[in-house]
Amino acid sequence: MRLLIDMDGVIADFEGEFLRRWRNLYPGKKYVPLEERRGFWLREQYPEEYQDLVQEIYHSPGFYQNLPPVSGAIEAVKEISESLNNVFLCTSPMIPKYENCVLEKYHWVYENLGGDWINKIIVTKDKTVVRGDVLIDDMPEITGSMKPEWEHILYDQPYNRNIKNRKRLTWNNWKQILNL
Numbered sequence: 001m002r003l004l005i006d007m008d009g010v011i012a013d014f015e016g017e018f019l020r021r022w023r024n025l026y027p028g029k030k031y032v033p034l035e036e037r038r039g040f041w042l043r044e045q046y047p048e049e050y051q052d053l054v055q056e057i058y059h060s061p062g063f064y065q066n067l068p069p070v071s072g073a074i075e076a077v078k079e080i081s082e083s084l085n086n087v088f089l090c091t092s093p094m095i096p097k098y099e100n101c102v103l104e105k106y107h108w109v110y111e112n113l114g115g116d117w118i119n120k121i122i123v124t125k126d127k128t129v130v131r132g133d134v135l136i137d138d139m140p141e142i143t144g145s146m147k148p149e150w151e152h153i154l155y156d157q158p159y160n161r162n163i164k165n166r167k168r169l170t171w172n173n174w175k176q177i178l179n180l
């Protein structure tokens with residue numbers, strides 16, 4: 001089995017780091033707790049007058065490199081890779097301001113998973129062109145230029161719970177969902 005695993009929101013806690021920085025930088029401004037999110041795109045959860053501030057946070061130097069791991073993710077990914085020899089991280093760059101994002105994702109992987117994982121990173125805006133059997137991703141609908149070969153298993157997040165009839169994975173139930 002060739003397993004593809006997304007990074008942001010799946011193994012790297014994008015939401016947690018964003019909220020930590022938001023509350024630190026803008027203590028008087030309202031924020032949307034993760035549990036109250038109702039859409040995938042973070043910036044769309046905030047009023048128009050806050051959207052530039054939202055984007056400044058996740059485009060800022062150090063944001064991606066300093067994302068904390070999602071609880072249980074590092075241990076699970078390492079255990080999965082011991083069972084399967086075809087495990088890759090399949091992540092999208094933040095477009096159009098990718099300068100910090102791409103390099104920092106490589107640093108994050110090196111720091112959290114180790115140097116061997118650098119060769120297992122696939123960075124693409126169109127995940128449908130990547131061959132695999134399963135893609136674990138928190139994005140509810142993944143579209144692109146191809147019909148994907150992989151089965152999309154949804155990494156469970158509050159903002160994607162409106163999606164029904166799809167397998168849902170967390171780092172607590174991954175063994176049952178992946179049948180490992």
